[in-house]
Amino acid sequence: MNIDQIIKQMTLEEKASLCSGRNAWSTKAIERLAIPSIVICDGPHGLRKQPGSGDFLGVNVSVPATCFPPACMTANSWDPDLLRQIGQALGEECLQEQVSILLGPGMNIKRNPLCGRNFEYFSEDPYLTGELTCAYIDGIQSKGIGTSIKHFAANNQETRRMTINTLVDERTLREIYLSAFEQAVKQAQPWTAMAAYNRLNGEYCTENIILLSTILREEWGFEGVVVTDWGACNDRVAGLATGQDLEMPGGGLDNDRRIVEAVRRGTLPMAVLDQTVKRLLAMTFQAQQNLRSDYRYDADAHHQLARKAALQSAVLLKNERNILPLAPSTKLAVIGNLAEQMRYQGSGSSMVNPLHLEQPLDVLREHGVEFSYAPGYARFSEEVDEALLADACDVAQAAERVVVFLGLTELAESEGFDRTHMRLPANQNALMEHLAAVRKDLIVVLFGGSPIEIPWIDQVAAVLHMHLPGQAGGGAVTDLLWGVANPSGKLAETYPLRYEDIASARYFPGNWASVEYRECLFVGYRYFDTACQEVLFPFGHGLSYTSFAYQDLTLSATEFSEHETLQVTVTITNTGTCAGAEIVQLYVHDIVSSVFKAEKELKGFQKILLQPGECRTLAFFLGKRAFAHYDVTVADWVVERGEFEILVGASSRDIRLHERVIVQSNFQAKLEQPKALTEYMQLASNKGAISEQAFAALYGECYEQMKSVSQKSYTLNSTLNDLQGTWIGRLLRKTVVEAALKMVADDKPERQLVARKMLEETVTNTPLRGLAISSGGAMTLGMAEGFAMLANGQFFLGTVQLLRSLLKPGKPRNKAL
Numbered sequence: 001m002n003i004d005q006i007i008k009q010m011t012l013e014e015k016a017s018l019c020s021g022r023n024a025w026s027t028k029a030i031e032r033l034a035i036p037s038i039v040i041c042d043g044p045h046g047l048r049k050q051p052g053s054g055d056f057l058g059v060n061v062s063v064p065a066t067c068f069p070p071a072c073m074t075a076n077s078w079d080p081d082l083l084r085q086i087g088q089a090l091g092e093e094c095l096q097e098q099v100s101i102l103l104g105p106g107m108n109i110k111r112n113p114l115c116g117r118n119f120e121y122f123s124e125d126p127y128l129t130g131e132l133t134c135a136y137i138d139g140i141q142s143k144g145i146g147t148s149i150k151h152f153a154a155n156n157q158e159t160r161r162m163t164i165n166t167l168v169d170e171r172t173l174r175e176i177y178l179s180a181f182e183q184a185v186k187q188a189q190p191w192t193a194m195a196a197y198n199r200l201n202g203e204y205c206t207e208n209i210i211l212l213s214t215i216l217r218e219e220w221g222f223e224g225v226v227v228t229d230w231g232a233c234n235d236r237v238a239g240l241a242t243g244q245d246l247e248m249p250g251g252g253l254d255n256d257r258r259i260v261e262a263v264r265r266g267t268l269p270m271a272v273l274d275q276t277v278k279r280l281l282a283m284t285f286q287a288q289q290n291l292r293s294d295y296r297y298d299a300d301a302h303h304q305l306a307r308k309a310a311l312q313s314a315v316l317l318k319n320e321r322n323i324l325p326l327a328p329s330t331k332l333a334v335i336g337n338l339a340e341q342m343r344y345q346g347s348g349s350s351m352v353n354p355l356h357l358e359q360p361l362d363v364l365r366e367h368g369v370e371f372s373y374a375p376g377y378a379r380f381s382e383e384v385d386e387a388l389l390a391d392a393c394d395v396a397q398a399a400e401r402v403v404v405f406l407g408l409t410e411l412a413e414s415e416g417f418d419r420t421h422m423r424l425p426a427n428q429n430a431l432m433e434h435l436a437a438v439r440k441d442l443i444v445v446l447f448g449g450s451p452i453e454i455p456w457i458d459q460v461a462a463v464l465h466m467h468l469p470g471q472a473g474g475g476a477v478t479d480l481l482w483g484v485a486n487p488s489g490k491l492a493e494t495y496p497l498r499y500e501d502i503a504s505a506r507y508f509p510g511n512w513a514s515v516e517y518r519e520c521l522f523v524g525y526r527y528f529d530t531a532c533q534e535v536l537f538p539f540g541h542g543l544s545y546t547s548f549a550y551q552d553l554t555l556s557a558t559e560f561s562e563h564e565t566l567q568v569t570v571t572i573t574n575t576g577t578c579a580g581a582e583i584v585q586l587y588v589h590d591i592v593s594s595v596f597k598a599e600k601e602l603k604g605f606q607k608i609l610l611q612p613g614e615c616r617t618l619a620f621f622l623g624k625r626a627f628a629h630y631d632v633t634v635a636d637w638v639v640e641r642g643e644f645e646i647l648v649g650a651s652s653r654d655i656r657l658h659e660r661v662i663v664q665s666n667f668q669a670k671l672e673q674p675k676a677l678t679e680y681m682q683l684a685s686n687k688g689a690i691s692e693q694a695f696a697a698l699y700g701e702c703y704e705q706m707k708s709v710s711q712k713s714y715t716l717n718s719t720l721n722d723l724q725g726t727w728i729g730r731l732l733r734k735t736v737v738e739a740a741l742k743m744v745a746d747d748k749p750e751r752q753l754v755a756r757k758m759l760e761e762t763v764t765n766t767p768l769r770g771l772a773i774s775s776g777g778a779m780t781l782g783m784a785e786g787f788a789m790l791a792n793g794q795f796f797l798g799t800v801q802l803l804r805s806l807l808k809p810g811k812p813r814n815k816a817l
Helices: 003-009 012-017 071-077 080-096 126-141 170-177 179-188 209-219 236-242 254-265 270-290 299-313 360-366 386-397 426-438 473-481 525-530 675-681 692-699 703-707 727-741 749-764 768-774 781-791 795-807
Strands: 040-042 101-103 146-152 165-167 192-195 225-228 315-319 332-335 371-374 401-407 443-447 462-465 514-516 535-537 548-555 559-561 566-574 580-590 601-610 615-622 629-631 636-638 642-651 654-664
Touching (some): 003 270, 012 254, 071 080, 126 146, 126 601, 146 179, 165 703, 192 209, 209 236, 236 254, 236 270, 254 768, 332 386, 371 386, 401 426, 514 703, 566 601, 566 642, 580 615, 601 615, 727 781, 781 795
Parallel strands (some): 040 101, 101 146, 146 192, 165 514, 332 371, 443 462
Antiparallel strands (some): 629 636, 642 654
């Protein structure tokens, strides 16, 4: 296929048309040139293909597909091979459904546990995220299906996600928020990268030339297509000029016309448009070539893989007196509504319609387990029901063992809104208070996609965290409780004692205009371990039904050059009585540095399965990046000459072995660290309370300009919530929300409740231009401009603009909007 020849035959209008979607889930075709349309669908933990044009918020039903555990759970497996297998299975399901690109993986760092979409993301650590991401991408793309790394970049909250300006210094951006994306691009070459909703240091990610061109393409060598998040496009022409290729969703013609006009006026070079079209055609033809109309996947095999993923990713947080596993004939009490209907995935655009769903109580019945059951609490309410509490206590007192199913409900965490606290629903905590008064040996099974506060942790004997285990979670729970499988997952994020202990808690989610990442590098364990802050469960923590010994840590050299590779070996022995898998973690500590650093950073890990008494020696290989930091004065990764400590252990707080090594380097720091930055070296005393002066010194000269954004008038970037103070805003909000809620077709009241909350939060935080882009042509950008004029009190101009847009949609009147 000669793409250059095809481009020569295309009209300007045809070229522009390819730069946006046909509808929510497909690209445009040009029949006369044999250019096909391809289908793009949501992931990341399962295929969400909707019949017809569909919706992109996860509200309505999609075709049945395997619901694998989301990233919040599979990350706890620390197993790239498992992620590769899941990726391969997802690729197979895409082949059957004629889907060419799956929108995943979600790679954003878990800066703050209140982010409503954290269940879609892997970890607080960029190295762990990068390793798992590369395996996932390799798996899917090995089947000829494309992936989309998202959300690029620093998209770490749902609050005002489409307009918020993320203020993050360059070093932190490179080391924490871009590092995993860099690894994914360089090692796995995903077909697409999804530009995020937010602004980054003043520029929307969809038109951020530093992000999309300088870093992504020039520095990292990205060869694929940049696609917008759905409805994220701000200025289409500016986006095209800075590296944005495909605007999604489609359906409207406003931005296609703007591209044509810009080329004709000479403000957008034809060469830029041609290069974009060339990338889009290359992706389209590759995708079309890979599809197989007769392909069918093995649904049973995929279900078993989903169970395997849940088994290998569950985390045993506590197990006093080895109360788990349960004995086969135990007289059991099961308490908690989540045993009857577990949470197995998050809400929003990633919601999968599972082919098969195992609930814990159903699996117990199928296996002939005798148990008594009490719901204990209402699912979609926090109100304490005394009758339910009394019944639960009666059931608990009559049993040999009590297993309590608790967790975050669908109303607590979802795409579209952030959590407001880290607590469990009040009625669940009340249940635990009552049960703990009558039983001292409670076993708790937790569900949820984010950390929670656990005030009753000292009153229970065991806690098994299932996170969001996917469609086979019910069978996985029972296998783990009875010891058919041995827990081997470890936490991919820290569990703090209280929300207030988190470094970013003071700054999340920011104000109406911006959010400051004042905590800098100190996200997750990087903060807690540096500040010597007590935690509930540390990063990397997870227990087993067996035990492991670490010994014989050996380095290949005591001194080596930054251009060489250091080999680290360690021997692990299963010292228990049953087979089990251990996740061995390697951290690097810089003993003396001219710049502030975290106490330690994860730079290697391996998961190893050992039989009782078996030992094995593992080898790790550390190159320059394992010892480097990003130096903004030279715009590169550098290593300072000096002594480093190699730490090997079972978690970031459970270091078993350590050795020192000297790294030789010729790098010399050009500038001394400003005195204002000493606050970042005093975390143990200031507990993450960073002054504006210190952050300004870190951020740079443009800080004052960035933080002083003010809203002088309403624009296309004003949200429905912003417009609430105007008559047109209230009318528009009422009309749009009512129209959106009519999309909810689910016949289950609880699903309707969740969908309605997500929809209302999402729609009211969407800017006018986002509503227009996502409306499929029902609202044009010209109409959105008219609404903004009316909100600004320009009744005559706004009315004229609305009428003009209705009669002749397309051209905007005021470019400033």
